Amino acid sequence: MSKQNLRIVWMLLITVVIAVFGYSSQVQPRVFGQDDSNSDNTLFLPVIVRQEPPTPTPTPTTPPTATSTPMPTPRPGTATPTATPASPTSTPPPATPPTRTLRRVNAPYFANEITFEQMGIFWFGSLSETSNHADVRVGYNQSGLEIYVAIFDRRLWYSTSPTAATLTDWDALTLLIDTDSGANALTSSSYRFVAQLSGDASANYRAVYQGNAQGWQQTNLAFTTKPGWRGAVLNNDAVSDRGWAMTFTIPFSSLGLSAPPATGSEWRLGLQLHDRDGANATPNPIQTWPETLQRDQPTTWGLLRFGLPGYQRPGVAAAGQVQIRRPTQNDPSVPDADVGSAIENQCPGDDYHIWNEWANRNYGDAGDFNIQNQADVADWPCFARYYVTFPLTAIPAGKVIISATLTLHQFGNAGGAGEAQPSWIQVLTAAEDWQENTITWNNAPRAWENIGGRWVDPVGSNWTGWPGIPWTWDVSYAVANAYAAGSPVRLILYEADSAYHSGKFFVSSDTGDWNIQGRPTLTVVWGNP
Template identity: 40%
Template sequence: MIRRMKNILLIFLLVQLLASCAAHPLPEDSKGVYESVPPSNTNAPEQTPFSVFLPTVIRPEESRYRINARYLPDETWLVPSSIFWFGKVTRSENYVDVRTGYGDQNLKLHFEVFDRMLWYDTSPTTAELSQYDAIGVYLKTSGANGNTPDSQSYLFIVQSHPNYLDKSQYMASFRWNGQEWTKSTIPFNIRLAYAGEGGYNQTSKDNRGWFIEMSIPYTSMGFSQNPVAGTTWGLAVVLYDRDDASSSLPAKQWPPNANLSIPATWGTLGFGLPTYSAPPSINQNTMVIREGWNASKVPDASVGGSTVCGEGTDFFGTWGDTPESFYANRTVNNTQFNIQNQMDVADWPCFAKYYITFPLDALPKGKVIVSAKLVLHHFGNSGAPGEAEDSLIHVMLAERDWDERTLTWNNAPLALENFAATYVPPLLSYPGDMGVRREWVITPALVRAYQKGEPLRLVLYSSDSARHSGKYFWASNRPDLEASRPALEIIYGDPTP
C-alpha cells in the first residue's frame, strides 16, 4: 500500500512538473514583436537516441579557456553545435550564449544575446560599429599563441540592426598588417534578428534581446577545406552594449581576462572534441562516487529558471541573481533539476544550467584512469505531453568552486572546456521511481582533474533550439533511492610494470 501511494504521488508530481514548465509563447496579436527567431529546423538529420558522442582529438592539456567545436553535417542546423557563454542578465548588463560549430564550408558562430535596450547607429561608420550593440570576433588561425597578432589574424565586427536595412553597412572585417588592424574585404555572411516589444533606439519599453549568426568561409582565410580534427585556432569574443543615445556601456569579453592585443591570452577554438587513450594497466577496479557513496557530499545546484521558467522573478531585475532555493517548493526541496535552452529569447526565460562537483578523495593516488562516465537519471520533460523534443546536453569543466546556497546564473563559474555531449530524448510515459539512466563519457575531464589533485567540477547545459526542450533529472539531495542520484563511474587500474 505504501509503495502504491508513493507511485501515485510521484506520478502526480511528474504531471505537475510537465505542466509547470511549458514555455509560454507570446500572443499572436502581440504588438511590437517586429522580428523573432526562426522556428526550429524540422528537417534535421535523425539522431540515435541515447547515443554518446565520444571525443575525437588527442591533445596536450591546456589551462586557458577552450571551446571544442562540433562538426555540423548540415550548416543550417545548429543544435549539434558546442556552446559557451559569458555576461550577466541585469537591467544594464548583457549575457550571450555562443553556439560554435564547423561544417564543410564555414565556421559557424551563433550569438544569442539577452539585452533589455537595443541601440543601433542610424548613420553607421566602420569606426563606430562597436559603439552600439555588436559582436566582435577575433580569430588567429595559427593558434592562440604569441605576444602580437600575425598575418593569419582576423577580426570580424557586426552591429545589431533592423533586418530591413543594408547589412553590409553594419559589418566589417579586418586583418592584422604587422602593426594594426586594417579594414579588409574578407567575405563572410550574417543572419540576424531581434525580439521584444520596444524595438530599437527607444527606452520606453523593454526588449528581450537579439541574435547574430556569422558564417565565415574557410576560403576567406586562405584554406581550401575545413580544418582537420585536432586543429586549434585562437579565439576571443567581445560583446558590445549600448542602452541609450548618450554613450556605450563597458564591453564584456571571452575569455574574461584576455588582452585583445596578445593572442596568447585568448581562448582556444578546437575542431573536434578531446579523446583519451588509457595507458596499459593491471588490477582494474570500478568505483562509483555519488552522495552517500564514496563521498559524504556531492554538491549540486541549478541556475536560471528552474522547472518553472523563472516564475515569480523579474527577468532583467531579479532572474539572474535568484538561487535555486527560491524554487524549492516547485522542485521538492531541490531534489530535482532542469537543463534547458532555446533560441527564442522572446519566449519566457526557460533557461537552466546544472552544476555538480565530485570529490575525488576516495580515488587512490597514482592509478591509471581507464574510463569515466557521468550518470544522471531522467524522469520528466518540459512542455505539455507531445511537445517535448530531444535535447543535446553538453558536459563541461567549471572554472572554479562555488557555493550551492548562493549560486546564481550571474555569479556561476564559466565553462573552461567542453568534453562530451549526449542526445537525451523526451520521455513519453512515466519511467518509474528511478527514472531512465542517461550517461556521458567524460574520461578526459576526470583525468585532467585527477592529475591536478582537484575535485571534478562539472557544468551541464544544452544547445537546443526549440521550446519545450527541458529535461528533468534527480539531484544529489534526493532522500530515497540513492541509486538515482548523480554518479561518477570510474574504472581505474595499476600502472603496468
C-alpha cells in the same frame, strides 16, 4: 509543509494556470531575422510533465553497489545521432587539456550542414537591466566556421546611419580570430570581425580588419552575418525587449585555407559584447570572452580547438572501481545545483523579476534540477544550466583512469504530449570552485571547455518508475585530467537546443534518502600503471 511538498504544489498550480489561461505578457515579443517559422509572437511557457515522488520510506543511507542499468534508447527506433567526426575513427582523437590560464571551446565538425543543437556551447557576461549575458555556439564543416551568439538584452539600439568606425558604439559584437595560436602580437593571421544589430543583414552593419605590426587595417574578405532580435520595437525605451542574436559564417577560403584545419589544431578566439541602452546614452562597459581578453593582444584571447576532445584509455586491466554519489541527504559531498530557470521558477514572465532577480537566485537545496536552452532568445527566462562536483579522493593514488561515467536520472520534462523534443545535452568542465548555497546564474563559473554530449529523450514511454530514467555520459577525459591535477572533477551540463519545450528534469544530490540510487553518480574504473 516541507519544501519538497511546496515545490510539488507550486508546479501543479503552474500547470493548471497554463492549461486554463495560457500565457500572455504585457508586451508580446516579436522575432525578426533569425529563423522562427513556428512563432506566433508570444513567449512560450511550457507545460510541465513530471513524475511525483512516492511517500518517503526508510532506506539504507549508504550508497548501493554498482549495478548494470539498461539505458533507454536516445531516439526510439533510430541510432543516436552525433556530429560526424573529422577523422574516420569511431571516437574523437585524444586531446590534452588547455593550459590553466586559457579557456577553450572545442568546435564539433559536421560533414554536411552544421546542426544547431550539436554546436559546442559556452557563455559569458552578467545579466541585469544594464548588462547583458551571451550564449555562444560554435561549429564547422568543410566550407567554413560558424559562430552564433544569443544576447539577453533589455534595450535594443542600433545606428540608422552606420559607419565602420562607429559600429561598436551600439549593440554589436566583435569576433577575434588568430589562425596562429602561438602568435604573441597582431600579424596577418589576426582577424577582427565586427557586426552590429540591425533590422536586416545589410553589409553596412559589418566590417572586417586584418592585423599587422601597426595594429588593425580594414580589409575586404567574404563572410556573412545574420542578425535577429526579439522584443517590441528597436530603438525605443518605452518597453522592455528580450534580446538579439548574430550568426557569423566565415569561409575557410577567406582566411587563406583550402580545407578545414586539421582535427586537434588550435586557433585563438575572442569575443567582445558591446551594449548601448539609448540614442544619447553612453555605451555600457564591454563584456568579453575570455575575461582576460585585450583586443590587440592575442595572447589574452581564448582557444578554439577543431574537433571534440577524445580520451585514449590506457592499455591496462581494470584493478578497481569506485562509485561516487552523495550518501545521505544532509552530507555535503557531491554538491550540485541548477542556475537560471529552476523547476520551481520555470519561465517567469514578470519584467522586474527577470532583469533584477532571476539571474541572482540560488536553488542549491532543491531535490531536482532542470537543463534547458533553445533558439528563441525571447525565452531565455526558461534556460537553465547544471553544476555538479565530484571528489576523486576515493580513487587510490598512483592509478590510471580507464573510464569514467556520469549517470543522471530523469523524471520529467517541459512540454506536453507531442510537444517535448529530444535534447542534445552537453558536458563541460569548470576550473573554479563554487558553493552550493550561493551559486547563481550570474556568479557561476564559466566553462573551461566543452567535452561532448548525448541525446536525451522526453520521458514518454521510457518511464518505468523510480529512481528515474538513467542517462549516462562518458566523462573519462574530464576525470582523468582532474585526477592528474589532484582536484575534484567539476562538471557543467547545458544544451544548445533549437526547439521549444526542450527542458529535461533530473534528480539532484539533495533528493530524499528514499531515492539514493537516483542521485547523480560518477562511476570510475581504474587500473595500475
